[in-house]
Amino acid sequence: MDVSNFKDVQRDEPDIPMEIDKVGVKGVRRKISTITPKGNFFYDVVLDAFVDLPKDMSGTHMSRDVEALAEAIEEANKEKSSSLEEVLNDISNRLMMKHKYATRVELIAKTQHQYEENFTDPPTNEMANVTIAVTKDRNGKDRRSVKVEIPGLSVCPCAQQTYQEAEGVECQAPSHTQRVNLSIDLTTRDKLVRIGWLIDAARKSFSAPISSLLKRDDEYKLLKKAYSSPKFIEDLVRHAVYYCGQTLKDKEYPEDTEINVEAESLESIHPHNAYARRETTIGNLLKKERDFEAD
CATH class of the missing domain: 3.10.270.10 (Urate Oxidase;)
Known part of the structure; x- marks a missing residue:
């Protein structure tokens, strides 16, 4: 079935013309592969992705959020991205491209990072809880936190x-x-x-x-x-x-x-x-x- 000519309901004027600060998806679970000096490292990541919505649109295209996540992660696995940070930056750029109406995107990733605790001999592998957030505005403002x-x-x-x-x-x-x-x-x-x-x-x-x-x-x-x-x-x-x-x-x-x-x-x-x-x-x-x- 070809739905390309179907009405885009999200583009309808809402009953109450009001901006939405953040709208998107939460709790998307993915595995991301990266390359580190010690070899391949896999992160099990829980992702939240948001954009803002103008007052003249009823809804956002949430499938594009998941689409951006999938594309960036597939590309990272193929190209062997060097860091988790690079993958998340790529996702946020793709979100901005896919949501032309948005002026801001926000991406939050929660995962765990394995580190070596060398107090003992041999060292032990321990886990740190990690949250990475990337917020970008279309005017060029770019804030990132780890x-x-x-x-x-x-x-x-x-x-x-x-x-x-x-x-x-x-x-x-x-x-x-x-x-x-x-x-x-x-x-x-x-x-x-x-x-x-x-x-x-x-x-x-x-x-x-x-x-x-x-x-x-x-x-x-x-x-x-x-x-x-x-x-x-x-x-x-x-x-x-x-x-x-x-x-x-x-x-x-x-x-x-x-x-x-x-x-x-x-x-x-x-x-x-x-x-x-x-x-x-x-x-x-x-x-x-x-x-x-x-x-």
Whole structure:
């Protein structure tokens, strides 16, 4: 059946002429193949794709969203794209081309990224939760964000100091420990931040890493490291922001690149969780660094 001459109902005037900010599809599951320095890597991705809709159109052509996803992923698999970021950028460009009436497209991808935790020998493979968002306007504005979340270990320095003074011991006294979920979200213009950079910044911020496989000797070494580096949840956030700044300052990212770090501590001796957050920009970090050096 040839439907090319059928009426395009989406183009009808709506009963109420009103713009729609975001319309599209959510929860499209796909597998994306990429090439990394260590070989092929496959991502299981959940995708959301949106455009805006003018007030004189009843509806958007949602099949075009799925069509754009399928075309870009097929092309990536064929051409062996070098990164997940490149595939998502291609999808967003295709969405803009297919929705001529839209002035803005937004693509959100949720997945997991495998990283190597080298605290133990041999290292273990751990998983980071990753969210990548690409927002493009037809006027050329291009905003991209990468968010990673990984767990780690923190040791309370206050409880440790109290135990040291009460018992008259000098170092590595007992304290309460907890698993902390730390997330780093960077938003910038025109290019994406590498997932691995953010994972490394987060890993270095904890009192100690966590690992899916620990033998008795590994447990001893991990606890020794943790109690040697007690940190408040505020310290974890500070360290993560600092490491992000150190990683990005020499990589030509614009100074308005936004850094958003959040940490939630799953407290072991309290029925509630602890939380901390810091938002800043590369420019602010560089200014503080210059002011510090001037002093």
